[in-house]
Amino acid sequence: MLSIGELSRQTGVKIPTIRYYEQMGLITAPERTAGNQRRYSRAGLGRLSFIKHARDLGLKIEDIRELLTLSAQPDMPCAEANRIAANHLAAIRARIARLQSLEAELARMSTCSAENIKDCYVIESLSNHALCAKNHT
């Protein structure tokens, strides 16, 4: 049985965020001690880790809720889970592409050695329109 603090340490999810998730119905309310403190089981840890992963990977709370609902029904076909994953795949590939062009741009920028702002790559680069259509979503 884990206290909320331990659960937080083990999952990397902050304490108020755990309580927030409980309030949002993403995790089920855990047992309480006689003194009203939350005590989490191993299953609770697993579920929160699942949520943490999914959040880190950019899934929205509502998507996660769907996945959790799905995963609670082990005999349903997994097409729906696939759909959710595939949706995110497209979005994520777009993000990667954008970030990579940004990376190049920033790398160039941060080597700028101009003496003053008017010749600074950073400013110029952010002002420059030429690459908009290609680089941004």
Place this chain on the structure above:
Amino acid sequence: MLSIGELSRQTGVKIPTIRYYEQMGLITAPERTAGNQRRYSRAGLGRLSFIKHARDLGLKIEDIRELLTLSAQPDMPCAEANRIAANHLAAIRARIARLQSLEAELARMSTCSAENIKDCYVIESLSNHALCAKNHT
């Protein structure tokens, strides 16, 4: 002179967002028509594009405010702008790495052809802890 709607179309920033930026002091209040509607100059378009770029690239509003302030002082050294860019570079490289491992994971996931949830990659992958330390920030 551009109306707010045209400015929105040309920059891809939504109208309420433009007004929000004005309220936040990121862009200066533009001229108004006799009937009190905003009319933007070419300079206004440039500035909003700058902001749009920076936001797309993940800079926080406060960072952008700093950059805008800096760029208004063309004789300052650009070390500060460099610092901001370099800061973001590290963060962005980390994000790219994470997203790439996610991409692989999702790509694998979304090819899942299990008949039902209990064998579905998507669910399993999100439940699996083994790769946490490596894949997530």
Place this chain on the structure above:
DNA sequence: CGCTATATCTATAGAAACTATAGCTATCCC
């Protein structure tokens, strides 16, 4: 010129996903 469809205006509220605060209560450890 007048009319109507479309665009803007302000002010306010709501959304998403947390994060922080205040004031009070449990637990743990020596």
Place this chain on the structure above:
DNA sequence: GGGATAGCTATAGTTTCTATAGATATAGCG
């Protein structure tokens, strides 16, 4: 048993927008 540390609830604040309502302006057409 007494104090440090951790947890409780409820509420408010943060960030970056987005939506709505009700009123006004502007543009295009005949």
